[in-house]
Amino acid sequence: MRSTAALNEPGPVGIDEQLAAARAGESSAIGALVVAYQRTVYSLALRMLGARDLAEDLTQDVFMLLSENLHRIESKEHLALWLRKVTAHRAIDRLRRRSRFAMTPLDEEAQMFSTVDDGDPLFQRQLQLVLSELTPPARAVLLLRYQEDLDPAQIAQTLDMPVNTVKSHLKRSLEYMRRAFVGAAENRPQGNSS
Amino acid sequence: MSENLESKLQDALRPVAPSDEFSRALLKRVTATRHSPAHLERAGRPWPRAAAWWVAAPFAASVLIAFGVQHHLQAERERALGMQARHQVIEALHVTSQKLDLAYQAVRTQSSAFVEADTGV
Numbered sequence: 001m002r003s004t005a006a007l008n009e010p011g012p013v014g015i016d017e018q019l020a021a022a023r024a025g026e027s028s029a030i031g032a033l034v035v036a037y038q039r040t041v042y043s044l045a046l047r048m049l050g051a052r053d054l055a056e057d058l059t060q061d062v063f064m065l066l067s068e069n070l071h072r073i074e075s076k077e078h079l080a081l082w083l084r085k086v087t088a089h090r091a092i093d094r095l096r097r098r099s100r101f102a103m104t105p106l107d108e109e110a111q112m113f114s115t116v117d118d119g120d121p122l123f124q125r126q127l128q129l130v131l132s133e134l135t136p137p138a139r140a141v142l143l144l145r146y147q148e149d150l151d152p153a154q155i156a157q158t159l160d161m162p163v164n165t166v167k168s169h170l171k172r173s174l175e176y177m178r179r180a181f182v183g184a185a186e187n188r189p190q191g192n193s194s
Numbered sequence: 195m196s197e198n199l200e201s202k203l204q205d206a207l208r209p210v211a212p213s214d215e216f217s218r219a220l221l222k223r224v225t226a227t228r229h230s231p232a233h234l235e236r237a238g239r240p241w242p243r244a245a246a247w248w249v250a251a252p253f254a255a256s257v258l259i260a261f262g263v264q265h266h267l268q269a270e271r272e273r274a275l276g277m278q279a280r281h282q283v284i285e286a287l288h289v290t291s292q293k294l295d296l297a298y299q300a301v302r303t304q305s306s307a308f309v310e311a312d313t314g315v
Contacts (some may be wrong), residue, residue, distance in 0.1 A: 027225040034224055038217060043209035056216050063224050124206055146200070147207040178199060 015076040020072045030070070033079070034063050040080075040148065041087050047143050048091035049129055058094065062087050079144070082150060085158045086129045097135040123181070134173055141169040156183050 015036060021029035041062050046055035065086060066073075073079050131139055137159065144155045152170070156163040211217075 028228075031221050031225050034221055038220065039211050042212040046210065047207070056220075058214065059212065059216075060220055060223060063220060064227060067224050067227055086216040115243075120202070120206075123202055127203070127206055143201075143207065146203040147209060149204070174199065177203075188213070 002124065015079070015136045019073060019079060021068070022067075023073075024057070030067055031065070037083055038063075041083055043147060044084065044143055045091055047131060047147065048088070048136070048139055049094060050128075054094070054105055058087065061090065077184060081154075081158060083159075084144065084150075088144065088159055092136040126181055127177075130177050134176075138169045138173050141166055144171050145170060 015033070018032045018036075019027045022033055038059065042055055042059045044060040045062075045183060046052065049055050049058060069082075072080055097164065131142070134142065140154055140159055144150045144158055145152075150158065152163050152166045155166045159166070212220075
C-alpha cells in the first residue's frame with residue numbers, strides 16, 4: 001500500500017531537529033514545520049469541511065495552536081498524531097455546530113481531490129457527494145484511512161474512539177460508497193462508460 | 195471491486211496543497227505570533243497553570259492547618275472554661291449546703307430549748 005503519510009512528511013532526518021529548534025523559539029524552524037505539515041492539515045480540513053475558506057481558517061487555527069503548544073510535542077510521531085488529532089476533532093466540532101443551523105453544500109470550486117495521474121472526474125464528483133453525506137466521525141475515519149494511510153488502531157488513537165468503532169465506520173462507509181458508485185455507473189450515459 | 199475501490203480512494207484522496215497565497219500568509223502569521231510579546235511571555239513560563247498549582251496547594255494547606263489548630267485551641271479554651279464553671283457551681287453548692295446545715299442545727303437547738311422550757315424540765 002502506498003504510504004501517504006510518508007509522502008506527506010519530510011524524511012525522518014530533520015523534523016526532530018526542527019522541532020527542537022522551534023521549541024527553542026527559532027521562527028525558521030516553526031516555518032519549516034508549517035511547510036512540512038500544511039498539506040496534511042489543509043487536505044484533512046478541506047475534505048472534512050468541504051469548503052476552501054473554512055479549511056484555510058481551520059488550518060491556520062491548528063498551526064497557531066501548535067505554536068502555543070510546541071513544548072508539549074515530544075517527537076516527530078507525536079507531532080503528526082497531534083496535528084491530525086486536533087484537525088479532525090476541530091473539524092468534527094465545527095461540522096456539528098454548523099449542522100445545528102444549516103447544511104452547507106460542499107464547495108464546488110474547491111480543489112478537493114488530487115489531480116495527479118489524471119483521476120476519474122466522475123469518481124471524484126461522486127466521492128465528494130458521498131463524503132458530504134457521511135457523518136463527521138465516519139468522514140474523519142475514511143480520510144485518515146485513505147488520505148493519511150493510517151491503520152484502524154492509529155485512527156482509533158487519533159479520534160479517541162474504540163478500534164471496533166473505527167472498523168465498523170470503515171465497513172459501513174465502504175458499503176455505502178460501493179452502492180453509490182454502482183448506482184452512478186448504472187446511470188452513466190452509455191457514451192461515457194468505459 | 196473492493197481493492198479497486200480502495201485503490202481509487204487512495205488515489206483521489208492524495209493530499210492537496212493549499213494556495214501559495216494562503217501558505218505565505220500562514221507562515222507569516224505563525225512566525226509573527228511566535229515572536230509576539232505575549233507569546234514570549236508565555237514561553238518564558240511554560241507551565242503557568244502547574245506553577246500556580248504548586249503555589250496555591252501549599253497555601254491552601256497552610257490555611258486549612260491554621261484554621262484547624264485555631265479551632266482546636268478554641269475548643270480547648272471553651273472546655274477549660276466549662277470545667278472552671280462546673281467547679282464554681284460545685285463549690286457554691288457545697289457552701290450552701292454547709293450554711294443550710296448550720297441553720298438547721300441552730301433551728302433544732304432553739305426548738306429543743308423551747309420544748310424544755312414549756313415542759314418545765
